[in-house]
Amino acid sequence: MSLKIMSVVGARPNFMKIAPFAHAIEREDDRIEHFLVHTGQHYDPEMYHSFFEALNIPTPDVDLEIGSGSHAEQVGRTMIAFEKVLLERRPDWVVVVGDVNATCACSITARKHHVRVAHIEAGLRSFDERMPEEINRMVTDRVSNLLLTPDELSGENLRREGAEEERIRFVGNIMIDTLEAHRARAEALDLNDILTSHAIDPDLKTPVDDGSFAVMTMHRPSNVDSREVLEPLVRCLREEVASKMPLVWSIHPRTRNRLETFGLWDELLADDRLILIRPVGYHAMLKLNMSARLMLTDSGGLQEECCVLGTPCITMRENTERPVTLVENGGVSELTGPDPEKITSALDTFLNMERRGHRPPLWDGKTAERIVTELENRT
Structure with a gap:
């Protein structure tokens, strides 16, 4: 039976x-x-x-x-x-x-x-x-x-x-089971094909190389629903992150809606240091993560993937249910919330840190x- x-x-x-x-x-x-x-x-x-x-x-x-x-x-x-x-x-x-x-x-x-x-x-x-x-x-x-x-x-x-x-x-x-099963398929993807095929700006002409860019996802209400939080966060991303390397931003529909509502969308489109793309599938995001110099995210799953791949991860949350991924526990993630000063500090730390993966037991x-x-x- x-x-x-x-x-x-x-x-x-x-x-x-x-x-x-x-x-x-x-x-x-x-x-x-x-x-x-x-x-x-x-x-x-x-x-x-x-x-x-x-x-x-x-x-x-x-x-x-x-x-x-x-x-x-x-x-x-x-x-x-x-x-x-x-x-x-x-x-x-x-x-x-x-x-x-x-x-x-x-x-x-x-x-x-x-x-x-x-x-x-x-x-x-x-x-x-x-x-x-x-x-x-x-x-x-x-x-x-x-x-x-x-x-x-x-x-x-x-x-x-x-x-x-x-x-x-x-x-x-179990998330790492999926990562390992699909790593080779993601690796075979062309980085710039992903960007051009998902570009919000159809005239995107900004190529990137492995290890030369940051990638970001952000969707949590605590980060995007308040103009008082989102506006200084956007300013930090443009002045601190994008000034040091191209920033590939996979824009969640909720986030785009808030950016447009708060009058921030047009200035992002006009900044050629930002590569704004539509949400991508699993393999494309895995390729971006594998190739990026830095990740900025409020996603728990990406924290875990960064941990194994060794991509330094600025986690824009006040807390995490995945503390095993944090630097103090051997991982590669640092909690900053949406605080521009904490993000800038973490950025400076990670840009001077050698890339290293961390694989907790049974991952x-x-x-x-x-x-x-x-x-x-x-x-």
């Missing part, structure tokens, strides 16, 4: 994490029956299909098509829709990843129906409960039967919160295999 596993993805960050898990299950022949649920929390069909295709993720067995809404609306609609699928399929395990609303909603629903839950990326904590993702992490970890941690600090967090030792398993970082590309083994051993 095969083991029945139902996996849940809800938003773009989940896609890179579920891909290696799905591939590891495929290698188990017929011992595992896998059912993939996409909640549709990430509701851009073009981006969603492109990510599934690029990462060779199996087509979801069902798309709940939850769409946008407040956190309460997304969680409520997801629980109602997911419950129907859960009762129809009756899996042995529900596997959730990360910290999006779908992760929290589906773990609660499964446990209410006495279905075991395994949480990939358990134990991550920013200790900032103003972040909705932090609430999702805490709730999901509390109800999960199996807590699959990406690093040793995460396991310590869970133990401090009273999680039983038999529920905690240190398996490593070896084999995390998905360990997860499948844990689930099989608990049948």
Whole structure:
């Protein structure tokens, strides 16, 4: 009798994490029956299909098509829709990843129906409960039967919160499985082809060389929703970063909207030291990261990739749920928030630092295999 596993993805960050898990299950022949649920929390069909295709993720067995809404609306609609699928399929395990609303909603629903839950990326904590993702992490970890941690600090967090030792398993970082599986494909891409094909300015003529530029992503409301924060941040990027090297900025739709609203967009377009591009796919961003001299971001996933690739990372956040990536823990990331002075200080430090990768324990590309083994051993 095969083991029945139902996996849940809800938003773009989940896609890179579920891909290696799905591939590891495929290698188990017929011992595992896998059912993939996409909640549709990430509701851009073009981006969603492109990510599934690029990462060779199996087509979801069902798309709940939850769409946008407040956190309460997304969680409520997801629980109602997911419950129907859960009762129809009756899996042995529900596997959730990360910290999006779908992760929290589906773990609660499964446990209410006495279905075991395994949480990939358990134990991550920013200790900032103003972040909705932090609430999702805490709730999901509390109800999960199996807590699959990406690093040793995460396991310590869970133990401090009273999680039983038999529920905690240190398996490593599944995001690095995806990085290692796709590194060669990303490396083969042409850097300047990426820039010209995604350029917001169709007359872009600024070529860049490996190691000669900075790359940036920024989307969090705390960085972009207030003019009082965003305007001095933009000034810092132009006067401090772009004055030292070309700055490739992958502009999130939310960020562009705010820049236009605050009257900052035209001055960015006019600055030829900035290379403004539309959002890129996974492989293109990996190539940019591998080639950049410096990363500026408020993305947790990019922090992790920079850590392994050795790209110095200015993390424009006040806190992080991934402290293993920070310089003080052997990594290559420094927290600055949106503070121009802290960004400038970190910039000066990193530009005088030799590039070096840091690979925490079990960030070896084999995390998905360990997860499948844990689930099989608990049948």
